[in-house]
Amino acid sequence: MCIRDRHTGDPPFKSEEDALNLIINYPDYKVHGYGRWICELKETGEPIGWAGLKNQLDDVGIIDIGYRFLQQYWNKGYGFEAAEGCLKYGFEVLKMEKITGRAAIENVHSHSILKRIGLKAEEEKRDCHGIKAIYYSLTLKKYQKITR
Secondary structure, X not given: XXXXXXXXXXXXXXXXXXXXXXXXXXXXXXXXOOOEEEEXXXXXXXXXXXXXXXXXXXXXXEEXXXXXXXXXXXXXXXXXXXXXHHHHHHHHHOOOOEEEEEEEOOOHHHHHHHHHOOOEEEEXXXXXXXXXXXXXEEXXXXXXXXXX
């Protein structure tokens, strides 16, 4: 039986080596020029999670804004800070036309973060892992209006 994260559908890493292998072989920067970033505590450099933008246009038709943090760092504002930075980078630097975030129905904290950074709920559907999720999005045009 494969244990999966209840909010994302992804299996957890079995070891630090597995996580490192994913990072080393992560193709998104070569293919698209952007991807996910490691998130670290400013004071210590300790890794606490990741955040970033993922091109999933071919798979599910979206540029996905995503973030995950170790549980001991939940509810401390890191998700919001990371998501806000990713959104700004996507629109202001990469000039993306639309950014989408997905949150599993029961993941109330992610719903809150996506709304707070300006994304609007679009629809409920099963995401790429088969989990019921609400899709949120924001266009460049609307982002420019709310940040002026």
